[in-house]
Amino acid sequence: MxxxxxxxxxxxxxxxxxxxxxxxxxxxxxxxxxxxxxxxxxxxxxxxxxxxxxxxxxxxxxxxxxxxxxxxxxxxxxxxxxxxxxxxxxxxxxxxxxxxxxxxxxxxxxxxxxxxxxxxxxxxxxxxxxxxxxxxxxxxxxxxxxxxxxxxxxxxxxxxxxxxxxxxxxxxxxxxxxxxxxxxxxxQALAAPLKGQKVIAYHSSFRYLFNWLGIEQVGDLEPKPGLAPTTAHLAELQHRAQQGDVMAIIVASYQDERGAHWLGERATLPVQVLPMSVGGNEDSDDLFSLYQSVITLLLSYSQP
Missing domain, CATH: 3.40.50.1980 (Nitrogenase molybdenum iron protein domain)
Structure with missing residues (x-):
């Protein structure tokens, strides 16, 4: 064949x-x-x-x-x-x-x-x-x-x-x-001025970031994890903010900003939305730029 x-x-x-x-x-x-x-x-x-x-x-x-x-x-x-x-x-x-x-x-x-x-x-x-x-x-x-x-x-x-x-x-x-x-x-060198600063934040989304940089979260917009802010709870946070040592109110990119702005207006505090992950703002297209963006945004509110 x-x-x-x-x-x-x-x-x-x-x-x-x-x-x-x-x-x-x-x-x-x-x-x-x-x-x-x-x-x-x-x-x-x-x-x-x-x-x-x-x-x-x-x-x-x-x-x-x-x-x-x-x-x-x-x-x-x-x-x-x-x-x-x-x-x-x-x-x-x-x-x-x-x-x-x-x-x-x-x-x-x-x-x-x-x-x-x-x-x-x-x-x-x-x-x-x-x-x-x-x-x-x-x-x-x-x-x-x-x-x-x-x-x-x-x-x-x-x-x-x-x-x-x-x-x-x-x-x-x-x-x-x-x-x-x-x-x-x-x-770490760039973020040195953030050590000891105090913030109010939504949830514990930035727990590791704050722990790393030495930032203290003194209040949570949530009454309990997973529960939306209530007027009564926000009023308590307003009382805490009157001590004058809170740098800013921090919200993650996917979180509802309404409670933060309610508190910010009454406590005269800036509200900063931080990208929770890559793509959370126009300056965070990879892990390196995500970190840089978050630190830069926080530094804009750093108190002496």
């Missing part, structure tokens, strides 16, 4: 192209929040990265939309804050997507909070306490040292999923780590 050499060549070419395509296929990453989409981009710039939320959305409250289910179905890796921040919607996405690869942290599921010591852990919680997290405050991305530890852990996860790309992942982590540590020293 004669074998057509052209057919063989065509078949070999098809197989080669298929194998090449498979080898070059980028990792599909589903990030629960934009700060983790940005972190993945630093560590795996060739990955296909999708962020389920924006800085203008409350990450506690997300609808399990068909588009999110479809993206999770395609994911090789899911990266989230953890500490139960996404407990109201992530399990539903996992169930409906039927993607076994991203159901366990042993495989393609990664929680940032699992790799650092969170602030404000609680031994037990009940409904009377409001919307609190027993595993600690999940908004950890505003602590540069903790975020670097998360980056190191995420690097190991990437290597676990794609061991053949270890060299590239090692190089990306080394580059990010060097730039991040240099930037952290610069930010």
């Amino acid at each position: 004669r074998i057509n050499s052209k057919v063989i060549q065509a078949s070999c070419l098809t197989v080669a192209l298929t194998l090449s395509s498979a080898a070059q296929a980028a990792l599909n990453v589903f990030a629960c929040e934009p700060e983790y989409a940005a972190l993945v981009h630093e560590l795996a710039p060739e990955a296909n990265i999708y962020s389920a939320t924006t800085a203008m959305q409350d990450p506690h409250q997300v609808q399990a939309r068909p588009s999110l289910i479809a993206k999770m179905r395609q994911a090789d890796l899911v990266v989230c804050a953890g500490a139960d921040l996404e407990v109201g919607w992530l399990p539903m996405l996992q169930m409906k997507s039927a993607n076994a690869k991203v159901r366990s942290t042993d495989q393609g599921l990664f929680f940032a909070a699992d790799h650092i010591e969170t602030l404000d852990r609680l031994e037990s919680v009940d409904r009377s306490m409001g919307d609190v997290h027993a595993k600690g405050n999940p908004h950890l991305h505003f602590d540069p040292e903790r975020l670097l530890k998360v980056a190191e852990a995420l690097h190991l996860k990437l290597v676990q999923l794609e061991p053949d790309s270890k060299t590239q992942y090692d190089a990306a982590l080394a580059d990010f780590s060097a730039r991040w540590q240099a930037a952290t020293l610069k930010w």
Whole structure:
């Protein structure tokens, strides 16, 4: 029997192209929040990265939309804050997507909070306490040292999923780590005047930022975590503000500003909206510019 050499060549070419395509296929990453989409981009710039939320959305409250289910179905890796921040919607996405690869942290599921010591852990919680997290405050991305530890852990996860790309992942982590540590020293020097300043804020969204910079949150616009400001509670905060030592009222980019402005007008205090994550304002298009933007905005209200 004669074998057509052209057919063989065509078949070999098809197989080669298929194998090449498979080898070059980028990792599909589903990030629960934009700060983790940005972190993945630093560590795996060739990955296909999708962020389920924006800085203008409350990450506690997300609808399990068909588009999110479809993206999770395609994911090789899911990266989230953890500490139960996404407990109201992530399990539903996992169930409906039927993607076994991203159901366990042993495989393609990664929680940032699992790799650092969170602030404000609680031994037990009940409904009377409001919307609190027993595993600690999940908004950890505003602590540069903790975020670097998360980056190191995420690097190991990437290597676990794609061991053949270890060299590239090692190089990306080394580059990010060097730039991040240099930037952290610069930010610490820049933010020195903020140490000891006092603010009133909405929720504990910036708990890690304030802890890092030495800012004291002396009041919360929420009567209890997760509850909207009430007139009675705002009146109490107005009384506290009369001491004259509060720098500003701080609100995150996705939070309702009405209570803050009510208090600001009566207490003669400035209201500052800070980007909660990458994309929260026009000056925060990556993690580096996010930190720079937040510190710059806070410094504009710094008191001597």
